Amino acid sequence: MNEDRDAILQAVSSAVLAVTRHLSVREVLQLIVRSAGQLLDARYAALGVPDEEGAFAEFVAEGISPEEWDAIGPTPRQHGMLGAMLREGAPVRLPDIRRDARFEYWPRAHPVLKDFLGVPVLDGDEVLGILFLSNKRASGGFTEADQRLLTMFAAHAAIALTNARLYERGRELALVEERTRMARELHDAVTQKLFSLRLTAQAAASLVPRDPARALEEIERVERLAGEALAELRAVIVELRPAELGRHGLAETLRKHVHLLDRLHPAAFTFDEAPVGALQPATEVVVLRVAQEALHNASRHSAARAVGVWLGCRGGRVVLEVRDDGPGFDVTAAAGRGLGIASMRDRAQALGGSVTVTSDPGRGTLVRMEVPA
Secondary structure (H helix, E strand, O other): OHHHHHHHHHHHHHHHHHHHHHOOOHHHHHHHHHHHHHOOOOEEEEEEEEEEOOOOOOOOEEEOHHHHHHHHHOOOEEEEEEOOOOOOOOEEEOOOHHHHOOOOOOOOOOOOOEEEEEEEEOOOOOOOOEEEEEEEEOHHHHHHOHHHHHHHHHHHHHHHHHHHHHHHHHHHHHHHHHHHHHHHHHHHHHHHHHHHHHHHHHHHHOOOOHHHHHHHHHHHHHHHHHHHHHHHHHHHHHHOOOOOHHHHHHHHHHHHHHHHHHHHHHOEEEEEOOOOOOOOOOHHHHHHHHHHHHHHHHHHHHHOOOOEEEEEEEEEEEEEEEEEOOOOOOOHHHHHHOHHHHHEEEEEEOOEEEEEEEEEEOEEEEEEEEEEE
């Protein structure tokens, strides 16, 4: 008996730890569902986060393939058992959901659910979502002990979900504050200079027919103001340089970014480096931005199990490689798919470097960047 209890507590602990180490709301939802299904050996598991319009802002399920989702159709509305659980905020355990008065219907392609266990994910009295399982693989359906276990897990999942929401809102607020600051800097430092530049150019144009010498003086002033405006703009652009680069340098900033992705995604993200020495700030920014774009593509599009980043210096050139073991793709056909390849190449070429993307179906993808050190 004690061994069974210890095994259950260990399973809950492992599931909760897997959830709380992720900060993305979507990833947290997916892990809650996956962990709950594994914990109670259910064929189907799902979690719905309600919106204010009678539907679900997020709905994540395990046990249903993408093809089956396409056949089922849109995300469910807050009706039937799902709506009842949101209204009542109490656990529901049934031997057959189809025999309950609260059950209404499923879409034609929906899998047939029988035994059912659902619990609310609560933050105080607020229902953050509903977590439910169906079709337990072991005979006999869900037990009262299963209900207690899922309720305990949902309480911990609520903490993880709240934490993830706070983290994402904090990032959004920080981004808004940064945009506001940059808009103010651009207005104060550059806009007034450009306004003066325009007025001086207009004055020079009006003087050309009647006072060429004076017009030449004004044109020289235009040139000087243009140089000052360019200098001001460059200074503002330097401020756009990520603060982490100034504090930690390129390698450590990349390492931290890769480590964060490893926490946020199921794939394994790793980082290796060889010394690159001191680089110009503009070079560091470009290498970081290209790395972020390539990593974004790998995490969102590649379905890879492993993504590796390497940063080093060869032959007087900084080399960045982002490699994944995903299914690969046709690089030529992907030119217009919004993968940011053109943007990465433009950034590298601005520094006299290059970006090459090598990929074939079934062979993964390698993004390689070289720029002068």
